[in-house]
Amino acid sequence: MKILYCDCFSGISGDMFLSAMxxxxxxxxxxxxxxxxxxxxxxxxxxxxxxxxxxxxxxRLEFDLGGEEHHHDHDHDHDHSHSHSDEYExxxxxxxxxxxxxxxxxxxxxxxxxxxxxxxAIFQVLGEAEAKVHxxxxxxxxFHEVGAADSILDxxxxxxxxxxxxxxxxxxxxxxxxxxTVETMHGLLPLxxxxxxxxxxxxxxxxxxxxxxQEMVTPTGAAILAAFAKFETPQMTLQATGLGAGGRDLxxxxxxxxxxxxxxxxTEEHVELETNIDDMNPQYYAPVMQHxxxxxxxxxxxxxxxxxxxxxxxxxxxxxxxxxxxxxxxxILKETSTLxxxxxxxRRYEANREFRKVQTAYGEINIKLKVLDGQVxxxxxxxxxxxxxxxxxxxxxxxxxxxxxxxxxxxxSTKS
Numbered sequence: 001m002k003i004l005y006c007d008c009f010s011g012i013s014g015d016m017f018l019s020a021m022x023x024x025x026x027x028x029x030x031x032x033x034x035x036x037x038x039x040x041x042x043x044x045x046x047x048x049x050x051x052x053x054x055x056x057x058x059x060r061l062e063f064d065l066g067g068e069e070h071h072h073d074h075d076h077d078h079d080h081s082h083s084h085s086d087e088y089e090x091x092x093x094x095x096x097x098x099x100x101x102x103x104x105x106x107x108x109x110x111x112x113x114x115x116x117x118x119x120x121a122i123f124q125v126l127g128e129a130e131a132k133v134h135x136x137x138x139x140x141x142x143f144h145e146v147g148a149a150d151s152i153l154d155x156x157x158x159x160x161x162x163x164x165x166x167x168x169x170x171x172x173x174x175x176x177x178x179x180x181t182v183e184t185m186h187g188l189l190p191l192x193x194x195x196x197x198x199x200x201x202x203x204x205x206x207x208x209x210x211x212x213x214q215e216m217v218t219p220t221g222a223a224i225l226a227a228f229a230k231f232e233t234p235q236m237t238l239q240a241t242g243l244g245a246g247g248r249d250l251x252x253x254x255x256x257x258x259x260x261x262x263x264x265x266x267t268e269e270h271v272e273l274e275t276n277i278d279d280m281n282p283q284y285y286a287p288v289m290q291h292x293x294x295x296x297x298x299x300x301x302x303x304x305x306x307x308x309x310x311x312x313x314x315x316x317x318x319x320x321x322x323x324x325x326x327x328x329x330x331x332i333l334k335e336t337s338t339l340x341x342x343x344x345x346x347r348r349y350e351a352n353r354e355f356r357k358v359q360t361a362y363g364e365i366n367i368k369l370k371v372l373d374g375q376v377x378x379x380x381x382x383x384x385x386x387x388x389x390x391x392x393x394x395x396x397x398x399x400x401x402x403x404x405x406x407x408x409x410x411x412x413s414t415k416s
């Protein structure tokens with residue numbers, strides 16, 4: 001299965017991502033041809049070349065927009081979504097677009113369905129973040145700089161790149177959080193920009209402090225991660241790497257590193273936590289299980305047992321990543337009547353998994369794919385989606401499940 005790891009030690013923006021993808025092997029001619037399918041009248045081509053960022057040579061791209069070459073320096077310097085610099089607004093007045101107009105442009109283009117889906121997913125999460133931070137309905141979201149032609153090209157270009165390399169899962173490192181402020185049409189705002197912070201929150205991003213007093217992560221970069229990324233370091237066989245340059249010169253190389261390759265079977269360290277309980281109200285197990293899952297448990301289960309003096313009891317078992325051991329043990333000690341928790345190392349083999357969506361007569365249903373040796377060997381509709389659709393349609397859950405599973409069979413022959 002093709003995967004991508006984003007090493008964001010100096011942050012991420014839309015143009016850094018796309019530049020790094022070109023550096024990793026995305027042909028500029030292919031990208032240009034795909035972006036031409038949008039029918040943007042401003043778009044006249046792409047120029048790309050190498051620049052030095054500290055001691056590293058990295059790729060930098062420019063969009064030719066009707067005679068203007070856009071270096072995207074704003075992409076890594078300002079909150080370029082609903083909040084924006086006055087200078088940028090004045091110079092790109094023609095570029096303001098609403099979310100619905102952008103999605104319509106993408107969906108009515110001749111881009112492939114896969115690219116459309118990816119591009120719309122990025123804009124959707126970005127729109128939802130904007131709506132929340134500004135307290136408006138998503139249909140009222142008015143994109144300013146993100147709606148400009150070059151930023152649309154960044155986002156659609158990212159979708160083209162992911163599709164070109166057949167990336168099935170994106171992973172990302174921890175994200176640097178700089179400090180400082182940015183001047184916007186809404187006044188002075190703190191960094192990270194409000195939309196960026198909301199997107200990183202939605203993505204459950206891992207972060208670390210940075211000495212930078214400039215914007216390290218833009219809304220566009222955060223939206224790419226929020227739409228697709230898991231904040232984990234994957235096990236993989238490296239096949240290609242790419243470096244994309246940011247606009248500013250910093251005390252360190254201001255680049256985004258991308259690593260592309262094939263995923264390896266997951267062999268992460270896991271633990272099994274257990275405790276025996278014979279003096280607790282059975283009604284209390286439900287919230288305990290919920291809190292354990294929320295804290296990172298992979299599985300929680302209860303086993304009836306007989307304890308000393310033949311008293312009936314329950315063995316509570318938890319399987320979890322090793323790094324979550326202490327937090328989960330604390331939950332068990334705090335929320336149950338037990339006085340102790342056993343822990344043992346666990347070897348766990350895992351199949352790769354992917355998630356897709358299928359259309360059914362009852363609406364869109366999420367599907368989980370089980371992948372072994374690059375082959376999709378099993379498809380399973382998500383129960384919660386089926387239950388919700390069944391409730392809306394007033395039919396049985398099984399009827400929706402069977403419909404979704406039938407639609408999902410098309411994935412079984414898919415190479416991963």
